[in-house]
Structure formats: structure tokens, C-alpha cells
Amino acid sequence: MRVRAMWGWLVLRRLAFSSVLVVLLAIAAAEAVHAQGVRDITGTVLSFRDSSALPGVLVEIPTLGRAVVTDSSGAFDLRAVPRIRVRLTLNRIGVRPDSVWLEPDQDVLRVFLELAPIALPAITTEGQLQARTRFERQVQPSVVSIDRETITRLPAPFEADVVRVVQMLPGIVALNDYTVGFNVRGGEPDQNLTLLDGVTVFNPSHLGGLFSTFDTDAVENVDFFAGVFPAGYGGRLSSVLDVSVRPGRRDRFGVRGSISLLSSKVLAEGPIGGTGATWLVSGRRTYADVLAGLLSETSLPYYFADALGKVQVPLGERATLSLTGYWGRDVLDWTWTKARPGQDAVRLVADWGNHLFGIRYDQRLGPHRLTVEGGVTGFTAGAGLEPGLFAAENTARLVSGRARMLLAPHPAHEVQVGIGVEDYHLTYGAKSESFGTSFLESAFQPRVWSAFADEQWRVVPGFLVRPGVRVEAVEGPDVVNLAPRLSAKVFVTPALAVTAAVGRYHQALHSLRDQNLPWNVFDLWIGADSAIAVARSDQAVVGLEWWFGDAESVSIEAYRKTFTDIVDANLNEDPAVAGDETIPVSGDAWGFDVLLRRHWGRVTGWIAYSLTKAVRRANGTEYPAVHDRRHTVNVVVQAPGPLGSDLGVRWGYGSPLPFTPFVGEWDHRYYRAATHTFDDFEREPIASPVLNSERYPYYGRLDVTLRWEKRAWGGVLKPYVQIANALNRRNVFLYFYDFDDAPPTRSAISQLPLLPSFGMEFEF
Amino acid sequence: MCRFALLAATALSAACEFGEVTVPTSDPMVIVQAIMRPDIARQWLIVEQTLTGLAVIDRESIVVPGTPLPLPVSGATVTVTNRTDPNDPCGTTVFTEDPGVPDIPMGAGVYWSPDGCPMMRAGDTLELRVVTPGGAVVTGTSEVPGATAFVMRVASTAVEVPGPVLTLNRDVDSLKANAAVIAGRALQLEVRRPTVSGSSVPGFWFVVDSTAMTVPGNLPDIISAFLQDTSGIPDEFPPVFAAGRYYDVTVALGDARYFDFVRSGNIPPSGRGFVNNLQGGMGVFGSLVAATNEVRVVGNLDDGREGLYRVTGALFGVPVDATLELYVETADADSTELSAFVSGAWLNGSIDESADGVFRADTLSLVIEQRVSAAGDSVSAYLLVGPTSPSTATTLTAYDAELRVVDSLTVERVPPLPQP
Missing domain, CATH: 2.60.40 (Immunoglobulin-like)
Structure with a gap:
């Protein structure tokens, strides 16, 4: 067992923190001399209907010519406003315009807006406005925001799913219909950071990837960074999937949920007395196991369940405390054989899942905003034969704390500084209590101390620069990594901008995934230590974004990425040797992504195209990465459908992915010492030593969904029908070879067949 | 809707096989x-x-x-x-x-x-x-590899292998084996059931990355079940040790090359995983030493029909007087498999073997095999069938290998052996 510790790290840690403290003190001094004749107005804009936050609302003081747009939590700041009575107008497509008067001594307000009575059948306008706002105000390239409505309306095999929507964005490759995770711009699945209200989710999937862990009813918004993410994010090389859980309703108790073929879920929410605090709880469970038991004597000993909760408490007018919790389990429990005299029943058991708890404190300090977060998150997986015959386990636990300060020392500057610590405890092993033996056992305890500074500077109108730097001191491998980041944006016209960004990224975690396995139930996590290095990626992106109308935009981004010290599972690992679990791998990726998107209107959706080339180098050879898909196209359309329905269509195309063919078989014999003979054998395939030298046929899939909305029993019912792989294309999952034949033969196993499903969502 | 759900789940789990083509020969x-x-x-x-x-x-x-x-x-x-x-x-x-x-x-x-x-x-x-x-x-x-000694231990009894017969109670004991290693990496343990003819039937085997191993007496034999089941998912796991039987237990010490050969293999989805230590080809060049000991397996007397029986009478005029130490294995509704140690005087002289049979209610069917010394390796086998009673002597009918009645014998319960 390897457990690393390093006392000398205190020195490095303090250096990193000292630099941040210096910045904080300087800003505090500047704050002290802030003028007294003006004020900073902060507020929140919420939906009158269910008290959910309304992002993208234009908050304007017409008489002063000042305007801001609410963020994803519905919050806004208007800085340096004269202490006079002013009228604020609030406007956004999809809500009824409104205005409020603000007295000279009133600096904080909360506004409830009614939704506009017009039907917007496709992607809601808030996404449009958010995208446009980001285009105009932010340098950040390679980011897409997806709201709940979009996620809900797009087709998925059984129910709406955040991860399935992300897989339709440019730059994303999903190896197959069953895969857990996805590859972003040539990166590996373990290089994607998934956050739920700021807390890491290690393996965000159920049922081997067919379901994600996120209940879309509880999702507020999803920000997906496909690369060159800002300095505030760290710990992964390739992408960030930042999922926000919405607070519960402020106006009344509410219930919503859905019933589908495989699972049902329900969400309840409401206010806590008259405190302004809210709560939200959701739960989900599959019931194929129950149905199988009712309808036949066949048992289906598998189910998954999860639960999500959030409590948000306002602390005065300027502070908010929120608590988020998640628990999910996949459970397999099969009684294989019955008990017999002298022998217990044998059960095949497996269970795995995530759990997390996060706390976030938001405090507005004049024009500044302090956020302090803490979280405990874990993933545990166990499988074995009971009682005590065999047990394998993997545990990943992370205790983290972060503080960040959003500073606005000047209208042209937005500065963020922050510090954080991530304490990992990762173990995996296999043992048999019956035999009194351990087959393998490893533990990793990297601890990452981080500090960052990130500034967006509007140098002149039409030119923005965003420098940033992140410092990470990693205990275990005992290194300090500096990750500078820089991006710039030039507006050629108000609707056309060119963006460039470069950055360095580090990752102290790795997954023990065999890249040649087409299917993983979950990732086995290990950490960097003295033998396993911290992975590094250098990235550069150049792109342009053009809005050619209120609702249409196109973005084109070219990128180049390098990967250093990423790892692959070492198949020759010796359980008695510590540190040989992985082999170092390096690689490169380049390509470009195109996203043509219509954000709102009767017909909405997007066309995403990606060109990717990804290579890997290991053991002195270079080979195509297993996700080296040259061309990927996803067409997503939402439009009015037949019979008064909303129609959602997704068509995906992927050019052939590489695989390693088999070149033969051998009889791997079983030796018997008692008779000094080989008594039996296992016929095992032999893969070509040349990795990924052939390619599967292209991938294609058409998914269709139809949704209706009916008012009944004082609520809303939303029946839906979905057809996954509507053309029943046989996409190859993997090949099987038969070398007993002469000549040898190969046959294919298909991915998802045509799969109809239906269900009902409800809301009361 | 429910049936549809099952259909959908079935479709999901049963993606189809298609597109068989020939591939070039490598x-x-x-x-x-x-x-x-x-x-x-x-x-x-x-x-x-x-x-x-x-x-x-x-x-x-x-x-x-x-x-x-x-x-x-x-x-x-x-x-x-x-x-x-x-x-x-x-x-x-x-x-x-x-x-x-x-x-x-x-x-x-x-x-x-x-x-x-x-x-x-x-x-x-x-x-x-x-x-x-x-x-x-x-x-x-x-x-x-090499060891100064291989030792097997059951409860407080330890023997250097090969050594005296060990007695193991499957319900309470474990068999522990270890090697005093000079050189070597992994311990392999094999359990075989000797036959009357002198050969043996393979059973449980296991390898650990250690020089010591414990095998619980009630361990199900998962490995052999998988190897012998052609469907890939065996319905039941036989016990490693059944009471009423003798076993040959072999303990072996292999080198690191042999351990790599045993512990790894190319898995079907990827065709990779075998740890190959040969250059220019694949397979194994390893070495191993081994020693074998006999183990006599007994059990607790939990079933009313378990225990000692005395069989007397004559077969073909030859007086027989044998003791059956009988244990049941499974407890199905219709029948109960059993094994028994048979010792005493039998048709071809002294006997000390294990026999298998079945109880149908209280009716015993037992096949007793005995090596016929005068005829080389040939084996005589007789089936005894008849009721048993806890209190009175009953009659067993003896059949030959062609199921012809050859004689009648008397069977009666005798007091159980004192429990250890």
C-alpha cells in the first residue's frame, strides 16, 4: 500500500496563499477610499411562477444609460449609481417587461417577473440572451450554456439527460451508445471535470452510461467548457461540465416528475415558512427489477436510485447560504446458488455510486462578491461474490474547500482571485476473505493546494483581454505547477468577434481505463504520486463568433492540444510492485469545431461539426487515439411537430473510429501440478501489436421525440414518445473473431437497436 | 406498458450480432x-x-x-x-x-x-x-522455486507434506497450507478426488500471490464450476470438500513466470491482458515444485440420517462386515446426495474407500467400489439399495454393475462417534 505524505509542502502552500492574500489586501485598501456619493445596487430577478432564477434579463436605468444582464442565478450588480431615485426597467424575451422605482437609500432589491404569454416552442430565449451576453461581455471561447428546457426537449433513449445533450456539441466524441463519459477535443474521458453546484462528481452515470446522474428537473443551467477554461477551474485537462442545481420555489409548494419505461422520478420543492429560504428534493429509481418479478419468475437483480436535495437560505439582503446533497447507487444483487448443507448461498453483488455534500456561502461586499465553498464527495464501487469469496473495491473521496473573490476595482476590470485545497483519498483493491489473501491493494492520497487570479480587462471598447494564472502545489508527487492562461477578443463589428486563447492545464487524478475496452461501467480512479506524474496539457484556440441576427450565431474554433504524462493501464502490472499500475502516454490533438445555432424561434437547434485528429504515443510508438474520429456531425432540431406536439430530432454522424483488430487465438492452458499436465484451456484472442490500426464503419443515428403539453387536474401533463435509432442502423459496438474457421471470420455486435420509449412528465 | 418495458429492456440488453465476413489470415x-x-x-x-x-x-x-x-x-x-x-x-x-x-x-x-x-x-x-x-x-x-517444507494444517494438527492423513470437518475447519520458501512467488493448491482405480478426478484449484493459503471447509468450488460449465454461467457450485470423501490435496510453489501465466489472460473484448514473459513468441517458461497429502473430510451430524451404519452379510458367499460413516451433501425435496467412508471387510478383502449414493426419504442407494487386487486395475462395483431405520436392522439388496440382484445384506445404525 502506498500512502504518501510530505511535510515540506507547508512552505510551498504558504507561498501560494501569500500571493493571494497580498492581492486581497490591496483591493480592500482600494475599497476603503470608494466614493460615498454613489451606491452599488445589487438584486435578483426571479420567475413569478415558480421563483426560479431568471438569467439574461436586461436590467437598465434608462435615464443614466446604465445596463447590466442578470447572471445564471438571476443576480445583477449596478455599480457606482448616484444616490437618487431611479427607475429600473427589466426586459427579456420570454418574460413580461416590468419596471421598479428605487429610492436613494435602497441598494438591494428582489424582482419577480411574469413569464410572457407567448409560446416559445423550442430553445428558450434565456439561452439566446445568455449566449449573446456572453459573446458581448466575455472573452471566454469554447463555452456553451444549456438550459433546462433545451435538455428536456432533446431526444434521449429513455429520459432527458444532460450528458446526452453535451455529447451533441462540437468537439465531443462518444465512443459508442453505451460508453461512460465522452472525449473532448482529443482528450480522455477522465479529463472532464463534472461539477454539481461546484462539487466534483467522479462518475456521473448510471447503468453503464445509459443514464446520467443529473435529474434534469432540478437543473438550473449547464455550462460546458470544451477547453481553455479560465483559471478559476482546475484539476482536469480537457473540459468542465458545470451543472447548477436550481433553488426550490419561493412562492408555494410544488411537485413535478416523470414516469418512463425504466424509471420514475419525483421532485418536491417549496419555501421554508416566510424566511425566504427554499428547499428542493428529488428522487429517482428504476423499477425493471420490480416489473420483472411481477410479470415472470425471472429475476432482474439490478436497479439504480438517486436523490438530490438543495436548501438555499438568504442571510440578510446580501448573503446566501446554500446546501446541496446528492446520493446515488447502482445495485446488483443476485443469489446465484442456494444454501446447501455445510455451504451458504452464493451471491453476486455489486454496487457503486456517488455521494456528495456541498455548502456555498455567497456574500456581496459592495461591488465585490465573496464565495466560500466546501464539499465532500465520494465514489465507491464494490463487486464480489458473497459470502467472502471475492471482493473488489474502488473508493474515491475528495474533501475540498475554496474561496474566491470577484472584484470590480474599475468598470473596465473584472478580477477574480481564489484559493482552494483538494484532499483526495483513492483506494482500489481486491481480496478474498475465504482464502485469507489479498490480490492487490493500492492507495493514493494526492492533496492539491491551489491559488488563482483571473482578470478580464476591457482595454478599449471592442478589445478584451483576459490574463490568468493558476498555481497548484500537489502533495504526493511533490510538485508545484504553474498554469498561465491568456485569452483575447477583438470585435471586428458589434456582431463579429475574433478570439484567441492559450493555457496550460494540470491533472493530478487518472483513471485506470484500458483504452481498448469499448465499455466501462465506471472509472477506477488513482492519483499522482512519486511514481505517477501529474498530467499536463497545453492548449491554444483561435476562433470567431458571428451573430447574423437576433437568434442565429455561428462560431468556428480551431484548436491544438498537447498531452503529457497522461496514463494508460499497465496490463503487465505486477501486484507486488508499487507504482507500475500505469504506463506514461503522451499525445497531440488538433482540429476545429463549428457550431451553427438558432437560439429561438419556431424552429431552433444547431448544427455541430467537428474535425479532430488525436494521436497517442506510448512505449516508443505512435498510434491513433481510440477516439480519433475525423468528422463528427450532429444536427439538432426543435420545431412544432404533428398533432400539436413539439418535435425534437437529433441526427448524428461519426466517421469511423479506430480499433485494434485481432490477429489470432491461442489455447491458454491450465496446468495441474498433481498430474503435471495441462488439463484444460481457455481459447483467448490475440490483439494486433499495432494499436488502433483498423477502423469501424461510420456511426449514424437518428433520434426523434414528440412531446405534448396538457393542462389537467390543476397542473401540467407532458406525455412524450421517443425513438432512439429510428432508422435502426446497426452501428458496430465491437467485433468478434472466429479463428477456428478457415479462413477466419469476423462478426459484429451492434450498439443500440431501434428503441422506442414513452413516458409522462407532470408538474403541479 | 409493463410488458413493453420488459421488451425494451430485453432489446437493449440483446444487441444483435451481424455482418459475418472473412478476414485475412495473419x-x-x-x-x-x-x-x-x-x-x-x-x-x-x-x-x-x-x-x-x-x-x-x-x-x-x-x-x-x-x-x-x-x-x-x-x-x-x-x-x-x-x-x-x-x-x-x-x-x-x-x-x-x-x-x-x-x-x-x-x-x-x-x-x-x-x-x-x-x-x-x-x-x-x-x-x-x-x-x-x-x-x-x-x-x-x-x-x-524451492521450499524447505510444505505444511498443511487443520485446526491444531499440522503435517509436513507428504505426511499422515489429515481430517477436516467441512463445517468448522479450514485447511491452511504454506511453504517455507527458498525461492518462489506463488502458492497453488489443488484438490482432487482419488478414484478406486488409482486415478483422480480434478476439482478445485487456486493460486495466490503469497506463500500461504487458507481454504475454508465449506468453500463452494466456483472455479471448477466455471471451467466445467459450457454455458458460461453455472447453475450451482459444488463444494470443494464433501464430507464422507477422501481428497488428494496438492500444494505447489511456482516462480514469478508461472504466476504471471496463471494470473493473466487476454480478455475477449480487447484481446489483451496476458503477461507474456517470452521473447519472440508467447506462452510461459516457468517452474514449480509440489507435494501432495491426503485429507479425510467429515462433517457435523446435522441430518438424522447421517452417522454410522454397519453392513453385514455375505456377497457371493464371502462374508462382509463394513462400517459406513455417512454424510449428506445436498437436501433436495426428492433426494439427498450423500457420501460415506466404507471400511472393514468387503468382497475382495479389506476396504477403506469413499462411496457415493443418495437417500430418497429413508431409502438408501449406495455404490461401493473396491479395487480387485487379483485382477490388476479392475474395480468391482455393487449397488446397495434398501430402507434404513434409526432403531432396527433392515435389509439392503445388492445389485451388480448390470443391475442384477446378487445378494441381500443387513444394515443397522450404530452409535455415533463422539464429536471432537
């Missing part, structure tokens, strides 16, 4: 599988080639040496050299397909050493070199 690779045994005089190894679609392969070959290899490599030059001792009197040992010795199972691709060669002492490094007629060269090394 160049075959040389496979060598060699386990050197310093505790056995004559060594052998096999040289074959990978299956690449050159010929239709019969999957029936099982025991090697003895049955033909699917694709043997004949005519190879095979040598093993002791690299540790330059004064090895064997020098470089040459293995041949025809060593000119009678009564050994020869076959194409099976190469034999001379008696006593190569020299192998614990810790010695052996070097293999195979040159095929096609010019392929395969090399590998192995470090000879």
Missing part, C-alpha cells in the same frame, strides 16, 4: 508452454502456433501430453540451460519429440528432456531457447 506466432518440475525426473514442454485460420480446429483436445495439439510445431530445436551453475553436468539440455523411451505420451509438438536434466536447484535460473524450422526464435527464463 502470420502465426510460436506458442511455448513449459513448466519445469525439479521434483520430477523427466521434463516436457509443448511448442505450437497461434490459431490464425490456417485450418479448421477441433476443440476437443484437453490433456497434454496425451492428446494431439491443434497446430503443433514439429522439428524445433529446443534447449534449456542452467545459467546459475556453469558446471551443470547436464550442460545444455536438448529436448526432443522422440526421446527414445517407451511408455511416455509422445506427440507432435511435445518435447521431452533426458531423465534428470536439466539440473534444477532452488534459486537456479533456467534459460529456454526454441528455434523453429521456420526460423522463429523464442527465449525465456525461469527461476527454479
Whole structure:
């Protein structure tokens, strides 16, 4: 067992923190001399209907010519406003315009807006406005925001799913219909950071990837960074999937949920007395196991369940405390054989899942905003034969704390500084209590101390620069990594901008995934230590974004990425040797992504195209990465459908992915010492030593969904029908070879067949 | 809707197989599988080639040496050299397909050493070199394992192997084995059931990355069940140890090469995973030492029909007086499998064997086999069928192998042995 510790790290840690403290003190001094004749107005804009936050609302003081747009939590700041009575107008497509008067001594307000009575059948306008706002105000390239409505309306095999929507964005490759995770711009699945209200989710999937862990009813918004993410994010090389859980309703108790073929879920929410605090709880469970038991004597000993909760408490007018919790389990429990005299029943058991708890404190300090977060998150997986015959386990636990300060020392500057610590405890092993033996056992305890500074500077109108730097001191491998980041944006016209960004990224975690396995139930996590290095990626992106109308935009981004010290599972690992679990791998990726998107209107959706080339180098050879898909196209359309329905269509195309063919078989014999003979054998395939030298046929899939909305029993019912792989294309999952034949033969196993499903969502 | 859900789940889990095509034949690779045994005089190894679609392969070959290899490599030059001792009197040992010795199972691709060669002492490094007629060269090394003693322990009784018979109560005891290692990596334990004819039936086996292992007496034999089940998912796991039976338990110590060979394998989805320590080919060149001990397995007397019985009478006029120490194995509604130690006087003289049978309610059916010494390796087998009673003597009918009635015997319960 390897457990690393390093006392000398205190020195490095303090250096990193000292630099941040210096910045904080300087800003505090500047704050002290802030003028007294003006004020900073902060507020929140919420939906009158269910008290959910309304992002993208234009908050304007017409008489002063000042305007801001609410963020994803519905919050806004208007800085340096004269202490006079002013009228604020609030406007956004999809809500009824409104205005409020603000007295000279009133600096904080909360506004409830009614939704506009017009039907917007496709992607809601808030996404449009958010995208446009980001285009105009932010340098950040390679980011897409997806709201709940979009996620809900797009087709998925059984129910709406955040991860399935992300897989339709440019730059994303999903190896197959069953895969857990996805590859972003040539990166590996373990290089994607998934956050739920700021807390890491290690393996965000159920049922081997067919379901994600996120209940879309509880999702507020999803920000997906496909690369060159800002300095505030760290710990992964390739992408960030930042999922926000919405607070519960402020106006009344509410219930919503859905019933589908495989699972049902329900969400309840409401206010806590008259405190302004809210709560939200959701739960989900599959019931194929129950149905199988009712309808036949066949048992289906598998189910998954999860639960999500959030409590948000306002602390005065300027502070908010929120608590988020998640628990999910996949459970397999099969009684294989019955008990017999002298022998217990044998059960095949497996269970795995995530759990997390996060706390976030938001405090507005004049024009500044302090956020302090803490979280405990874990993933545990166990499988074995009971009682005590065999047990394998993997545990990943992370205790983290972060503080960040959003500073606005000047209208042209937005500065963020922050510090954080991530304490990992990762173990995996296999043992048999019956035999009194351990087959393998490893533990990793990297601890990452981080500090960052990130500034967006509007140098002149039409030119923005965003420098940033992140410092990470990693205990275990005992290194300090500096990750500078820089991006710039030039507006050629108000609707056309060119963006460039470069950055360095580090990752102290790795997954023990065999890249040649087409299917993983979950990732086995290990950490960097003295033998396993911290992975590094250098990235550069150049792109342009053009809005050619209120609702249409196109973005084109070219990128180049390098990967250093990423790892692959070492198949020759010796359980008695510590540190040989992985082999170092390096690689490169380049390509470009195109996203043509219509954000709102009767017909909405997007066309995403990606060109990717990804290579890997290991053991002195270079080979195509297993996700080296040259061309990927996803067409997503939402439009009015037949019979008064909303129609959602997704068509995906992927050019052939590489695989390693088999070149033969051998009889791997079983030796018997008692008779000094080989008594039996296992016929095992032999893969070509040349990795990924052939390619599967292209991938294609058409998914269709139809949704209706009916008012009944004082609520809303939303029946839906979905057809996954509507053309029943046989996409190859993997090949099987038969070398007993002469000549040898190969046959294919298909991915998802045509799969109809239906269900009902409800809301009361 | 519910039935539809099941259909959908079935469709999801049963993605279809399609598109069979022929693929080009690859160049075959040389496979060598060699386990050197310093505790056995004559060594052998096999040289074959990978299956690449050159010929239709019969999957029936099982025991090697003895049955033909699917694709043997004949005519190879095979040598093993002791690299540790330059004064090895064997020098470089040459293995041949025809060593000119009678009564050994020869076959194409099976190469034999001379008696006593190569020299192998614990810790010695052996070097293999195979040159095929096609010019392929395969090399590998192995470090000879050795132990000052193999020890088996049941409860407080420990024996150095080979040693006295150990008695194991399957319900309460575990069998512990360990090796006092001079050189070696992994312990292998095999359990075989000896037959009356002198051979043995393979059963449980296991390898640990350690020099000690514990086998609980009530352990189900999952490994053998998987190996013997052709469907891939066996319905039940037989016990490693059944009460009322004798077992030969072999404990072996293998080197690191052998351990790699046993612990790894190419898995079907990826075709990778086997830890190959040969150069120029694949397979194993490892070495192993082993010792065997007999274990007598008993159990608690939990079933009213378990216990001691005395069978008396005459078979073909020969007086028999045998004791049955009887234990049940399974408890099905219709029948209960059982095993019993049979000792005493039987048709062909003294007997001390294990017999199998079944209870149908209180009606016993038991097959007693006995080696017929006067007729070489032949075995006599008689089926005894009849009611049993806890309090009175009853009559068992004896049938021969053709199920002809040959005689009647008396069976009666005798007081149980005192529990340890």
C-alpha cells in the first residue's frame, strides 16, 4: 500500500496563499477610499411562477444609460449609481417587461417577473440572451450554456439527460451508445471535470452510461467548457461540465416528475415558512427489477436510485447560504446458488455510486462578491461474490474547500482571485476473505493546494483581454505547477468577434481505463504520486463568433492540444510492485469545431461539426487515439411537430473510429501440478501489436421525440414518445473473431437497436 | 406498458450480432508452454502456433501430453540451460519429440528432456531457447522455486507434506497450507478426488500471490464450476470438500513466470491482458515444485440420517462386515446426495474407500467400489439399495454393475462417534 505524505509542502502552500492574500489586501485598501456619493445596487430577478432564477434579463436605468444582464442565478450588480431615485426597467424575451422605482437609500432589491404569454416552442430565449451576453461581455471561447428546457426537449433513449445533450456539441466524441463519459477535443474521458453546484462528481452515470446522474428537473443551467477554461477551474485537462442545481420555489409548494419505461422520478420543492429560504428534493429509481418479478419468475437483480436535495437560505439582503446533497447507487444483487448443507448461498453483488455534500456561502461586499465553498464527495464501487469469496473495491473521496473573490476595482476590470485545497483519498483493491489473501491493494492520497487570479480587462471598447494564472502545489508527487492562461477578443463589428486563447492545464487524478475496452461501467480512479506524474496539457484556440441576427450565431474554433504524462493501464502490472499500475502516454490533438445555432424561434437547434485528429504515443510508438474520429456531425432540431406536439430530432454522424483488430487465438492452458499436465484451456484472442490500426464503419443515428403539453387536474401533463435509432442502423459496438474457421471470420455486435420509449412528465 | 418495458429492456440488453465476413489470415506466432518440475525426473514442454485460420480446429483436445495439439510445431530445436551453475553436468539440455523411451505420451509438438536434466536447484535460473524450422526464435527464463517444507494444517494438527492423513470437518475447519520458501512467488493448491482405480478426478484449484493459503471447509468450488460449465454461467457450485470423501490435496510453489501465466489472460473484448514473459513468441517458461497429502473430510451430524451404519452379510458367499460413516451433501425435496467412508471387510478383502449414493426419504442407494487386487486395475462395483431405520436392522439388496440382484445384506445404525 502506498500512502504518501510530505511535510515540506507547508512552505510551498504558504507561498501560494501569500500571493493571494497580498492581492486581497490591496483591493480592500482600494475599497476603503470608494466614493460615498454613489451606491452599488445589487438584486435578483426571479420567475413569478415558480421563483426560479431568471438569467439574461436586461436590467437598465434608462435615464443614466446604465445596463447590466442578470447572471445564471438571476443576480445583477449596478455599480457606482448616484444616490437618487431611479427607475429600473427589466426586459427579456420570454418574460413580461416590468419596471421598479428605487429610492436613494435602497441598494438591494428582489424582482419577480411574469413569464410572457407567448409560446416559445423550442430553445428558450434565456439561452439566446445568455449566449449573446456572453459573446458581448466575455472573452471566454469554447463555452456553451444549456438550459433546462433545451435538455428536456432533446431526444434521449429513455429520459432527458444532460450528458446526452453535451455529447451533441462540437468537439465531443462518444465512443459508442453505451460508453461512460465522452472525449473532448482529443482528450480522455477522465479529463472532464463534472461539477454539481461546484462539487466534483467522479462518475456521473448510471447503468453503464445509459443514464446520467443529473435529474434534469432540478437543473438550473449547464455550462460546458470544451477547453481553455479560465483559471478559476482546475484539476482536469480537457473540459468542465458545470451543472447548477436550481433553488426550490419561493412562492408555494410544488411537485413535478416523470414516469418512463425504466424509471420514475419525483421532485418536491417549496419555501421554508416566510424566511425566504427554499428547499428542493428529488428522487429517482428504476423499477425493471420490480416489473420483472411481477410479470415472470425471472429475476432482474439490478436497479439504480438517486436523490438530490438543495436548501438555499438568504442571510440578510446580501448573503446566501446554500446546501446541496446528492446520493446515488447502482445495485446488483443476485443469489446465484442456494444454501446447501455445510455451504451458504452464493451471491453476486455489486454496487457503486456517488455521494456528495456541498455548502456555498455567497456574500456581496459592495461591488465585490465573496464565495466560500466546501464539499465532500465520494465514489465507491464494490463487486464480489458473497459470502467472502471475492471482493473488489474502488473508493474515491475528495474533501475540498475554496474561496474566491470577484472584484470590480474599475468598470473596465473584472478580477477574480481564489484559493482552494483538494484532499483526495483513492483506494482500489481486491481480496478474498475465504482464502485469507489479498490480490492487490493500492492507495493514493494526492492533496492539491491551489491559488488563482483571473482578470478580464476591457482595454478599449471592442478589445478584451483576459490574463490568468493558476498555481497548484500537489502533495504526493511533490510538485508545484504553474498554469498561465491568456485569452483575447477583438470585435471586428458589434456582431463579429475574433478570439484567441492559450493555457496550460494540470491533472493530478487518472483513471485506470484500458483504452481498448469499448465499455466501462465506471472509472477506477488513482492519483499522482512519486511514481505517477501529474498530467499536463497545453492548449491554444483561435476562433470567431458571428451573430447574423437576433437568434442565429455561428462560431468556428480551431484548436491544438498537447498531452503529457497522461496514463494508460499497465496490463503487465505486477501486484507486488508499487507504482507500475500505469504506463506514461503522451499525445497531440488538433482540429476545429463549428457550431451553427438558432437560439429561438419556431424552429431552433444547431448544427455541430467537428474535425479532430488525436494521436497517442506510448512505449516508443505512435498510434491513433481510440477516439480519433475525423468528422463528427450532429444536427439538432426543435420545431412544432404533428398533432400539436413539439418535435425534437437529433441526427448524428461519426466517421469511423479506430480499433485494434485481432490477429489470432491461442489455447491458454491450465496446468495441474498433481498430474503435471495441462488439463484444460481457455481459447483467448490475440490483439494486433499495432494499436488502433483498423477502423469501424461510420456511426449514424437518428433520434426523434414528440412531446405534448396538457393542462389537467390543476397542473401540467407532458406525455412524450421517443425513438432512439429510428432508422435502426446497426452501428458496430465491437467485433468478434472466429479463428477456428478457415479462413477466419469476423462478426459484429451492434450498439443500440431501434428503441422506442414513452413516458409522462407532470408538474403541479 | 409493463410488458413493453420488459421488451425494451430485453432489446437493449440483446444487441444483435451481424455482418459475418472473412478476414485475412495473419502470420502465426510460436506458442511455448513449459513448466519445469525439479521434483520430477523427466521434463516436457509443448511448442505450437497461434490459431490464425490456417485450418479448421477441433476443440476437443484437453490433456497434454496425451492428446494431439491443434497446430503443433514439429522439428524445433529446443534447449534449456542452467545459467546459475556453469558446471551443470547436464550442460545444455536438448529436448526432443522422440526421446527414445517407451511408455511416455509422445506427440507432435511435445518435447521431452533426458531423465534428470536439466539440473534444477532452488534459486537456479533456467534459460529456454526454441528455434523453429521456420526460423522463429523464442527465449525465456525461469527461476527454479524451492521450499524447505510444505505444511498443511487443520485446526491444531499440522503435517509436513507428504505426511499422515489429515481430517477436516467441512463445517468448522479450514485447511491452511504454506511453504517455507527458498525461492518462489506463488502458492497453488489443488484438490482432487482419488478414484478406486488409482486415478483422480480434478476439482478445485487456486493460486495466490503469497506463500500461504487458507481454504475454508465449506468453500463452494466456483472455479471448477466455471471451467466445467459450457454455458458460461453455472447453475450451482459444488463444494470443494464433501464430507464422507477422501481428497488428494496438492500444494505447489511456482516462480514469478508461472504466476504471471496463471494470473493473466487476454480478455475477449480487447484481446489483451496476458503477461507474456517470452521473447519472440508467447506462452510461459516457468517452474514449480509440489507435494501432495491426503485429507479425510467429515462433517457435523446435522441430518438424522447421517452417522454410522454397519453392513453385514455375505456377497457371493464371502462374508462382509463394513462400517459406513455417512454424510449428506445436498437436501433436495426428492433426494439427498450423500457420501460415506466404507471400511472393514468387503468382497475382495479389506476396504477403506469413499462411496457415493443418495437417500430418497429413508431409502438408501449406495455404490461401493473396491479395487480387485487379483485382477490388476479392475474395480468391482455393487449397488446397495434398501430402507434404513434409526432403531432396527433392515435389509439392503445388492445389485451388480448390470443391475442384477446378487445378494441381500443387513444394515443397522450404530452409535455415533463422539464429536471432537
